Amino acid sequence: MTERKIPVMIPLLGEEEAQAAAEAVRSGWVAQGPRVAEFEKRFAALVGAAHGVAVSSCTTGLHLALIAAGVQAGDEVIVPSLSFIATANAARYVGAVPVFADVELATGNLSVETIDAVRTPRTRAIIAVHQGGVPFDTRALRAAAADWGIALVEDAACGAGSTAYGEPVGAGSLISAWSFHPRKLITTGEGGMVTVDDAEVATRLRRLREHGMNVSAADRHASAQPVLEAYLETAYNYRMTDIQAAVGLVQLGRLDGIVAQRRAIAERYQELLADIDGLTPVRDPAYGTTNYQSFWVLIEPSFGATRDEALAELAANGVSARRGIMASHLEPAYAGHPHVALPNTERITRESLILPVHHALTEDDQDHVVAVLRKLASR
Numbered sequence: 212m213t214e215r216k217i218p219v220m221i222p223l224l225g226e227e228e229a230q231a232a233a234e235a236v237r238s239g240w241v242a243q244g245p246r247v248a249e250f251e252k253r254f255a256a257l258v259g260a261a262h263g264v265a266v267s268s269c270t271t272g273l274h275l276a277l278i279a280a281g282v283q284a285g286d287e288v289i290v291p292s293l294s295f296i297a298t299a300n301a302a303r304y305v306g307a308v309p310v311f312a313d314v315e316l317a318t319g320n321l322s323v324e325t326i327d328a329v330r331t332p333r334t335r336a337i338i339a340v341h342q343g344g345v346p347f348d349t350r351a352l353r354a355a356a357a358d359w360g361i362a363l364v365e366d367a368a369c370g371a372g373s374t375a376y377g378e379p380v381g382a383g384s385l386i387s388a389w390s391f392h393p394r395k396l397i398t399t400g401e402g403g404m405v406t407v408d409d410a411e412v413a414t415r416l417r418r419l420r421e422h423g424m425n426v427s428a429a430d431r432h433a434s435a436q437p438v439l440e441a442y443l444e445t446a447y448n449y450r451m452t453d454i455q456a457a458v459g460l461v462q463l464g465r466l467d468g469i470v471a472q473r474r475a476i477a478e479r480y481q482e483l484l485a486d487i488d489g490l491t492p493v494r495d496p497a498y499g500t501t502n503y504q505s506f507w508v509l510i511e512p513s514f515g516a517t518r519d520e521a522l523a524e525l526a527a528n529g530v531s532a533r534r535g536i537m538a539s540h541l542e543p544a545y546a547g548h549p550h551v552a553l554p555n556t557e558r559i560t561r562e563s564l565i566l567p568v569h570h571a572l573t574e575d576d577q578d579h580v581v582a583v584l585r586k587l588a589s590r
């Protein structure tokens with residue numbers, strides 16, 4: 212038997228991206244400039260928002276989103292523990308207290324009920340995540356947040372290409388942060404974006420990512436007259452480079468194809484796994500579609516092995532699967548941090564695994580992954 216190596220994810224990068232990056236370098240303009248501006252416009256349009264503000268990562272985008280939402284030291288920010296740890300950390304960056312809420316078993320997402328269970332008079336914002344690409348119920352959560360008078364920041368790190376109620380998940384959102392890390396569907400190496408509909412908030416975000424300056428460096432260079440900038444508030448350097456944006460512009464053209472391919476692979480997994488007892492694959496919720504950034508499978512007690520045994524067996528057979536989405540409250544960084552009981556969070560993080568989905572995955576690879584799981588189930 213030839214040795215097989217099936218990675219969990221491979222970014223789709225081609226010669227076009229290499230060319231675009233090279234052109235940016237040759238142009239002499241490598242810092243934030245015209246390509247970033249173009250990438251912002253096109254990305255915002257693609258996800259259904261009026262304005263895009265490119266930043267260095269989704270993590271820095273979440274930081275700026277909380278500042279723009281007016282979150283201050285001592286405020287409480289409701290977050291899912293079941294998320295990449297950056298979601299909870301963003302609250303700490305502004306001196307606020309992350310308050311962990313549980314998630315729904317089927318979607319891995321916050322619900323109105325789980326948020327309401329931990330809401331207090333000190334709650335200033337909620338960060339809801341479209342986890343692994345599965346949209347949360349945008350209509351329900353946005354309406355509840357508006358009723359409560361609490362800002363809803365959306366962590367759409369994994370959400371490009373996912374939809375809710377027939378629209379991209381960015382449409383109608385107060386403020387959303389996106390990631391272009393290679394583990395997401397489209398990548399700029401590192402990079403992120405914050406999208407909003409409100410022009411004034413967009414202006415504030417542009418200022419916050421660039422040292423609090425009232426004129427961007429790009430505008431200053433473009434002007435025929437000398438422009439004297441002012442620094443209006445203490446802010447950050449969270450800029451994206453034009454080299455990254457050049458790559459991102461090419462990646463945008465690939466998004467629809469990537470989503471279609473991932474959905475086809477996920478559907479085939481769902482069919483192949485259907486008759487294996489004790490495995491529940493993630494699916495589209497009733498109100499939307501996932502881009503399957505992560506295709507996870509929940510292991511029931513009736514399955515023949517534990518999650519960690521399944522991971523080990525897959526690894527022994529050349530398949531790089533991953534543990535389920537992390538639970539931030541179980542990490543040392545949050546040791547001793549008070550929280551309510553989080554049963555669904557703990558269940559998903561301990562008893563789910565993420566299977567390989569990427570453009571280079573063949574049907575034969577997929578059959579191999581399923582065969583390993585089938586053999587475990589029948590032990």
Ligand SMILES: *Cc1c(COP(=O)(O)O)cnc(C)c1O
Binds near residue numbers: 271369390
């Ligand atoms: C990947 C991810 C982030 C962090 O994105 P970066 O661009 O790497 O900072 C934040 N939140 C969620 C839910 C993620 O999956």
